[in-house]
Amino acid sequence: QSALTQPASVSGSPGQSITISCTGTSSDVGGYNFVSWYQQHPGKAPKLMIYDVTKRPSGVSNRFSGSKSGNTASLTISGLQAEDEADYYCSSYTSSSGVVFGGGTKLTVL
Amino acid sequence: QVQLQESGPGLVKPSETLSLTCTVSGGSISSYYWSWIRQPPGKGLEWIGYIYYSGSTNYNPSLKSRVTISVDTSKNQFSLKLSSVTAADTAIYFCARSGELEPLLYYYYYMDVWGKGTTVTVSS
Numbered sequence: 001q002s003a004l005t006q007p008a009s010v011s012g013s014p015g016q017s018i019t020i021s022c023t024g025t026s027s028d029v030g031g032y033n034f035v036s037w038y039q040q041h042p043g044k045a046p047k048l049m050i051y052d053v054t055k056r057p058s059g060v061s062n063r064f065s066g067s068k069s070g071n072t073a074s075l076t077i078s079g080l081q082a083e084d085e086a087d088y089y090c091s092s093y094t095s096s097s098g099v100v101f102g103g104g105t106k107l108t109v110l
Numbered sequence: 111q112v113q114l115q116e117s118g119p120g121l122v123k124p125s126e127t128l129s130l131t132c133t134v135s136g137g138s139i140s141s142y143y144w145s146w147i148r149q150p151p152g153k154g155l156e157w158i159g160y161i162y163y164s165g166s167t168n169y170n171p172s173l174k175s176r177v178t179i180s181v182d183t184s185k186n187q188f189s190l191k192l193s194s195v196t197a198a199d200t201a202i203y204f205c206a207r208s209g210e211l212e213p214l215l216y217y218y219y220y221m222d223v224w225g226k227g228t229t230v231t232v233s234s
Contacts, residue, residue, distance in 0.1 A: 001171065003154065036220050038155075045204055045224035046147075046155065057211055057222060089155050093219040098170055099157040 001094050004029065004102035011108040017078040020105045022090030023071055028100055030071035034093035037066060037075045040104075041086045049088075050075060077107070085109040112137035114205050114225035122199075122232050128192040132205030132225060139163055139186045143208035143218035146179060146190045148201040149227070156201075160208070160218045161188055168218070195232045202227040 005023040012018040022029065022037075029035055035053045038046035048057050050066040053073060063078045073092070077084055090102040118130035132144070146158040159169035161179045169177045173192070181188040192199060206221035 034217070034219055038221075045206075045226055046221070047224075048220060048222050051211055051220045055211070091155075091157075091219070093217075096171060097168060099219045101155040101157060104154040 001028070001096060001098055001100045004090055004092060004100055006088075006090060006102040006105045008103075009106045009108065011110055012077075012080045013110045014080055014082065016080050017076060018080060018107065019077075020075045020088055020090075020107070022073040022075070022092075022102050024073075024092055024100070025071055027095040028092040029068065029073050029090075031095060032093050033068070035066065035068060035073040036091045037064075038089045038091065039084075039086050040089065046089060080109055082109050112207060112209070112223050114207065114223060116203060116205050116225045116228035118228060118230070120229055120231060122195055122230060123234050124196055124232055125194055128190070128195050128199060128230055128232070130190045130203055130205075130228065130230070132188050132190075134186045134188075134207070139181065139188065140183050142210075142216055144179075144181065144188045145206045145208060145218065145221055147204045147206060147221070148199075149204070150198075150201045158190065158192075158203075162218075197232050200230065200232045202229050 037050040040046040053068045054066045143160045145160040176193045178191040204227045205225045207223040208218045210216045
């Protein structure tokens with residue numbers, strides 16, 4: 001299972017919106033609505049932000065939203081805040097009953 | 111509030127077996143899925159595999175021949191063994207739980223509680 005493809009970096013100013021893409025294949029992202037997103041601050045463990053493509057776990061801000069079209073999933077963060085600066089990873093269930101992560105995207109808040 | 115803590119040697123010699131334990135506190139291990147994920151220095155996350163509390167397992171195909179995950183419900187712990195390690199296995203190793211995100215619904219492909227991670231270096 002190859003890693004899902006994410007942009008290496010994205011940036012935005014406070015208050016703006018940004019979108020991070022995550023491209024896979026029909027064997028993972030495109031084949032199932034089991035896509036999730038994780039936020040990881042430096043030196044910390046990842047935190048689940050989105051699951052089932054669009055759902056937010058309890059306690060996650062509604063500024064975070066997810067979507068999917070074909071083999072590409074997306075994470076959108078609206079009203080960007082300094083605390084959102086972190087690495088973001090997408091993840092998907094795979095046809096081999098495994099789990100595959102994306103390579104990660106570094107978000108910089110300007 | 112459930113907490114997970116990884117423990118084990120921080121240095122392993124090439125060709126030897128890496129062994130880590132994850133201790134679960136604040137809740138019982140006798141439910142849900144329990145996973146291992148690793149992150150090489152400066153790189154992305156890689157799923158290693160999971161164990162269900164009953165003992166059933168599923169591993170990343172790329173690591174399957176070298177990985178064993180086991181559970182000890184009496185100690186509220188689960189463990190990872192990775193054999194024949196090389197420098198490419200140097201990473202931060204995280205343990206994680208796949209718990210209920212909605213009432214009575216939990217799936218191994220979503221990890222909702224993570225340990226802080228432990229660094230393992232493979233070097234002679």
